[in-house]
Structures are given as C-alpha cells and as structure tokens.
Amino acid sequence: MKNFNDIPLNLRSVLQDDLRLEVYRLKLAFKVPAVTSRNVFQEKTSYFLFVTDSKKRTGVGECAPLRGLSPESESQVENILEELSENPGLWGDYLEEGLSGFSSVRMGLETALLDLFNGGAGLPFPSKFTLGADRIPINGLIWMASADLMFQQVEHKVKLGYRVIKMKIGSLSWEEDLELLHRIRRAFPPEQVELRLDANGALAPDEAQEKLEELATFHIHSIEQPIPPGTPDLMADLCENTPVPIALDEELIGWETTADRTFLLERIMPHYIILKPSLCGGLQGATEWAELAGQFNIGWWATSALESNVGLSAIAQWVYVQQNPAVHGLGTGQLFTRNVETPIFLEDGALGWKAGVSPKYDLIFEEGERIV
Numbered sequence: 001m002k003n004f005n006d007i008p009l010n011l012r013s014v015l016q017d018d019l020r021l022e023v024y025r026l027k028l029a030f031k032v033p034a035v036t037s038r039n040v041f042q043e044k045t046s047y048f049l050f051v052t053d054s055k056k057r058t059g060v061g062e063c064a065p066l067r068g069l070s071p072e073s074e075s076q077v078e079n080i081l082e083e084l085s086e087n088p089g090l091w092g093d094y095l096e097e098g099l100s101g102f103s104s105v106r107m108g109l110e111t112a113l114l115d116l117f118n119g120g121a122g123l124p125f126p127s128k129f130t131l132g133a134d135r136i137p138i139n140g141l142i143w144m145a146s147a148d149l150m151f152q153q154v155e156h157k158v159k160l161g162y163r164v165i166k167m168k169i170g171s172l173s174w175e176e177d178l179e180l181l182h183r184i185r186r187a188f189p190p191e192q193v194e195l196r197l198d199a200n201g202a203l204a205p206d207e208a209q210e211k212l213e214e215l216a217t218f219h220i221h222s223i224e225q226p227i228p229p230g231t232p233d234l235m236a237d238l239c240e241n242t243p244v245p246i247a248l249d250e251e252l253i254g255w256e257t258t259a260d261r262t263f264l265l266e267r268i269m270p271h272y273i274i275l276k277p278s279l280c281g282g283l284q285g286a287t288e289w290a291e292l293a294g295q296f297n298i299g300w301w302a303t304s305a306l307e308s309n310v311g312l313s314a315i316a317q318w319v320y321v322q323q324n325p326a327v328h329g330l331g332t333g334q335l336f337t338r339n340v341e342t343p344i345f346l347e348d349g350a351l352g353w354k355a356g357v358s359p360k361y362d363l364i365f366e367e368g369e370r371i372v
Contacts, residue, residue, distance in 0.1 A: 008284065011110065014053075014117040017089040022050040023081045026368035028308055028336045034143065041067075045074055046308050047081060047371075048340075048364050051112040059116025059124075060361065062311035063108030064278050069305075071254060072102050078371060080105050085372040099282070100256045106282030111314040114283075122342060122359040125317035130343075132355035136316055137327045139164040139196060140349065144171040147180045154184055154193075161348035164194045164221075164327040170202025174211070181218045190219035194327075201228035201250065208238055216243035222272055225249045236268045245271035249303075252280045252289065261289060265296050272299040274329065279305055283318050290322060303329035309342040310359070316344060316351050338363055 027043050034041040047063040065077050072080075080102055084094060091109070099106040114124035128134045140157030142150050142165060154165055165184075169177045184195065195218065203211055203226045212226065222245040227234060229251040239246050248270045255261045265273070273293050277286040286302065293300045302319045304312050312331050319328055332346045333339055340363050343354035 008110075008114075010117045011095065011113050012092070014113050015092050016053065018054045019088040019091070020052045021081075021085040021088065021372060022052075022370060023085065023372035024048045024050070024364050024368035025078075025371050026308075026364055028339070030335055031337055034306070034335065041306070044306055046311070047077060047108065048310060048361070048368065049081070049108045049112045051109075051116050053116060057116055057120040059112040059114065059120050060122065060310060060359070061108040061111030061113075061115065061124075061314065062307055063104045064305065064307040064311050065104040066279065066305050069250070069253070070104055070279060072104060077102070077105055081372055084109065095284075101254070103253075103281050103285065104278045106284070107278045107311070107314075110283045111311070115314075122313065123317070124314050125321045127317065127320050129320035130317060130353050130355065132353055134320070135347075135350040135352045136320055136330065137164070137350045138162075138330045138332075139166045139327050141329070141331075142167040144168050147172060147176055147183075150180060151183055151187075154188070157349075158188060158193060161350075163192070163349060164196065166196040166198060166329060168198045168200065170199055178214065181215070185218050194221045195219070196221050196224070196247075197244075198224040198249070199226045201225050203227050205231065205234050205238075209241060212238075212242050212244045220244045222247045224274055225251060229253070232264060232267050235270075239268055239270050247272035247274050249274040249276075256281065256285075258288060258292075261292055265292055265298060269296065270298060272301070275300055275302045276305045277302070277315055277318065278307060278311065283314070286318070287322075290324070299326065300324065301326040301328045304331040306335070307331070308336070309333045309340045309344055313342045313344045313353075313359070316353075338367075340364060 025047055027045050029043045030041055049061045050058050052058045065072050111124050118126055123130050140162035142153045157165055197220055205227045208226050224247045255264050275286040275289055277283050280286055280289060290300055304315050312333055316330055330351055333344055341360040343357040345352050
C-alpha cells in the first residue's frame with residue numbers, strides 16, 4: 001500500500017488484507033412521494049457495506065447515491081463495490097485517490113471502517129452525543145407542495161419545537177412564493193422562526209439580484225444555490241452584492257482536490273456552504289470542506305441526503321464531533337415506510353441518541369439483496 005497521509009489515522013490503523021466485504025442492496029419506499037426540484041422519489045436504493053475482520057467484528061456503512069444529483073450511477077456504484085470486495089488489500093489506495101467521483105461509496109466505506117475501528121457497535125464517532133448526554137439541533141424541512149400544504153407543514157414543524165425552518169422555493173410561481181412567505185412571516189416573525197430558503201438553482205442569473213432584494217424583506221437567514229451551479233463567476237458577483245446571505249450546495253459536487261476546493265471557495269466567497277458527505281467527498285471530503293471554510297471565515301452546516309438511518313446516524317455522529325454549533329439540516333429517519341433501526345431519535349427539533357442501544361440490521365437481511 002501507499003502511505004496514508006491523507007487518510008484519517010484511525011482508518012489507516014484498521015486497514016488489513018484479511019478484511020471481508022459483503023454488500024446488500026435495499027430499496028427504501030417513501031411514505032409519501034418526496035418531491036424535489038429535480039425528481040419525484042417513490043423509492044430510493046441504498047447499499048449497505050458490512051466489513052468484517054479476522055476477529056469477527058463487523059463495521060457497517062451505507063452507500064446512498066442520489067439519482068439525478070450524484071455523479072455516480074447505481075451501476076457504477078455496484079461495479080466499484082465489487083472491485084473493493086475483490087481487493088481489500090488496495091483499500092488504502094482507493095481511499096487515497098481511487099474513489100474520486102464516488103462520494104457515496106467513500107462515505108459507506110469510511111463509515112464501515114470507522115465503525116469497525118470502534119468495535120462494530122454502530123459508533124463511527126463515539127462522543128457525548130452517543131452517550132445520550134447531548135443533542136444536535138436541526139431545521140424543519142418543508143417539502144414542495146401547494147402553498148396551503150407548505151404553510152400547514154410550517155405550522156406543524158413549529159408546534160413540534162423547530163425554531164429553524166428550511167423551505168424550498170421555485171416549485172410555485174414567483175408571486176405564489178412571495179405570498180407564501182408573507183403568510184409565514186405574518187404568523188411567525190423573525191424572532192420566533194428563522195427562515196432558510198433553498199432555490200436549487202431556480203433563479204435566472206439575470207433576475208437573481210432583483211429577486212434576492214425582494215426576499216430580503218422577509219428577514220431570510222440564507223438562500224441555498226440561488227442560481228444553477230457551474231457558473232462560479234456569476235455566483236461570485238451575486239455573493240458580493242446580495243442582500244440575502246448565500247449558501248453553496250450543489251456547487252460543491254465534483255470538486256475533488258484540496259486545490260480545486262480552495263479555488264472554488266476563494267473565487268466565490270459564499271457566506272455559507274452546505275455539506276452533504278454522500279455528495280461532496282465522503283466524511284473526509286466534508287471534513288476538508290469544513291476546514292477550508294474556516295480558513296475563509298465561511299460558515300457551514302451539514303445536511304443528509306435521503307440516507308437510511310444508517311447513513312443519517314453516521315453523519316449525525318460526524319457533525320457532533322466537529323463541534324459546529326449551527327442548526328444542521330439532518331433528516332429525521334421518518335421518511336420511509338420501513339427503516340433500519342438505530343438508536344437515533346427526534347425530539348423537540350433536535351436529534352438524540354439512545355445510549356447503550358445497538359442498531360438492528362434485520363431489515364437489510366430480510367428485504368435486501370446481497371450483491372457482493
């Protein structure tokens with residue numbers, strides 16, 4: 001193997017030639033169709049990695065590519081997982097450079113190895129959070145729907161204890177979006193509810209400045225990806241002049257090296273970046289993005305990307321050890337008709353962990369298909 005200067009120390013120490021990888025493919029069904037700016041999801045596919053060492057300890061991770069957003073296709077994911085299974089002695093090479101463009105696979109492999117390193121109890125990052133002594137505040141996500149249904153979602157989230165609401169715009173007409181924001185602000189003033197918006201690139205670049213000025217009247221905390229990714233010069237100009245702080249999300253996908261990530265942040269200088277480990281380089285990539293953001297005084301928070309409870313639990317544990325006090329955009333594990341049982345739970349707008357409770361992977365074995 002090569003030297004592992006770019007691999008976290010605890011991953012380096014657990015790598016060995018006798019590791020064995022099994023992979024199960026599982027389709028997770030949504031309780032109600034998940035409507036995004038790009039797709040309507042009825043179900044999604046996740047791959048669960050079980051890495052076992054010579055002492056019969058097993059670490060578990062989830063590879064959750066997101067169709068329409070992840071650069072890697074499901075068939076590409078399955079091919080790379082087969083290669084990993086056949087070549088455990090080369091996992092160091094894969095983690096160093098061989099998983100470029102395969103963020104979801106990196107995320108799954110990292111999580112499984114970190115879990116294995118810590119004894120295989122579903123604890124890739126043990127902390128006060130996994131001891132049940134602290135929680136992670138999260139925002140309430142409002143799914144795209146009619147204006148009335150979106151307002152009802154906001155009301156429900158506030159009743160549940162959320163004080164930060166994230167709402168996607170762009171599915172309604174601009175006039176309907178503005179009226180909905182008026183309605184929300186009449187019911188929930190800024191001192192009661194913080195509003196984060198996610199445009200998913202819905203604003204036309206030549207109209208974005210004017211529309212951001214209209215949005216500013218609603219005391220918006222930030223807006224994610226106001227214009228489509230891939231035009232860093234236009235985004236840089238917008239960030240310099242916007243009355244509403246801008247967060248990069250999809251813009252981070254595909255930037256794989258430290259030099260490229262540094263270039264992007266220095267060129268655009270956003271106010272915030274949104275880190276989805278399954279999309280922006282795995283846990284190691286997300287950690288580097290966070291460190292670079294700190295160097296440029298750019299804020300950040302993390303968001304899950306429709307993972308099952310396995311991936312969600314790993315991201316939550318990673319988030320906690322970063323000690324970033326922001327309100328994060330993590331899921332709640334309640335989207336699917338059935339989910340893998342982990343100790344994670346939701347209460348009063350925060351994620352907690354039931355200490356001493358082990359994950360149960362029965363659903364994966366009963367309904368999943370072993371592919372490796």
